[in-house]
Amino acid sequence: MRLGVALPVVTAHPASSNAWEAAAGIGEISSIAAAADALGYHHVTCSEHVAIPADVAAERGGTYWDPLATFGFLAATTSQIRLATNVLVLGYHHPLEVAKRYGTLDQVSGGRLVLGVGVGSLESEFAVLGAQFADRGARADDALAAIRSAFSTGRPTHDGPFYSYDHIVVEPHAAQRRVPVWVGGRTRRALRRAVELGDAFCPFALSPEEIAAMLADVERPAGFGVVLTTGRLDPIAAADSALRQLNRLRDAGATVVSATIASSSADHHIEQLESLKNLATQLDIEFTPPEESVT
Known part of the structure; x- marks a missing residue:
């Protein structure tokens, strides 16, 4: 099992944000990402929402840093940690836009992109953006296949029910031969989508037992990943609780875990990451040595 970090500040969600994050910015984000990089954590995450309706923001939060711009900056301040969108909403983008922009990010970062994707659930945001909501699942399936075709070559072709193209050049394309794709969701259809079109399933709002x-109930290909998230961990003050959470997720089938950290400042956040690594090694969780290449 590998352990990553749900970056603070980039998402102001009421259930997971710490008070200090409201006044923080790219300096704090960068210092925490650099510390996670040096400690050998697997990845950092950044979520996507474009325009949250005001009446929804109180529940879901209203601040979501754009993952492309954020990771473009962090690519220059880190060296090995993976940069995982968690998640990019497929219906908000043409697949060639995703392939070009995130393929460029993969080049800029030296092949460290993990593309986490989802179909989206906030109908009012779809409406604001002029995106199609009713058939978003079928559109997402086609978009994901199209993105796959364009990540691996500068001259992609695709002929699907919603997206079709040929005789085009999309350069630069991704540096990795196969960009890892994590498919988010909480339904059996989402899991099937992940098995058929992705490399890992990244569920949310489900218990480990669920x-x-x-x-x-699903036959998964060799090497298929399961990416699970923790609740707020306090590895310094509540080490036993943190260990129990990690064990519970591993028992549920996790191959990768994204940790959310309770903290009182950016410096405290980094101290928590150091303590969490020390705890996690008791469970034989793998960390990346400083000299190890991610490509």
Whole structure:
């Protein structure tokens, strides 16, 4: 199992944000990402929402840093940690836009992109953006296949029910031969989408037991990943609780975990990451040595 970090500041969600994050910015984000990089964590995450309706922001939060711009900056201040969108909403973008922009990010970062994607659930945001909501699942399937075709070559072709193109050049394309794609969701259809079109399933709003039951009913290819998230961990003050959470996720089938950290400042956040690494090594969780290449 590998352990990553849900970056603070980039998402102001009421359930997971710490008070200090409201006044923080790119300096704090960068210092925490650099510390996670040096400690050998697997990835950092950044979510996507474009325009949250005001009446929804109180529940979901209204601040979401753009992952492309954020990761473009962090690519220059880190060296090995992976940059994971968690998640990019497929319906908000043409697949060639995703392939070009995030393929460029993969080049800029030296092949460290993880593309986490989802179909989206906030109908009012779809409406604001002029995106199609009713058939978003089928559109997402086609978009994901199209993105796959364009990540691996500068001259992609695709002929699907919603997107079709040929005789075009899209350069630069991704540096990795196969960009890891994590597919988010909380339904069996989302899990099937992940198995058929992705490299890992990244569920949300499900208990570990519910996730384990879903996974037991689906045949998964070799190497298929399961990316699970923790609740707020306090590895300094509540080490036993943090260990229990990690063990519970591993027992549910996690191959990768994104950790959310309770902290009182950016410096405290980094101290928590150091303590969490020390705890995690007790569970034989893998960390990347400083000299290890990610490509």
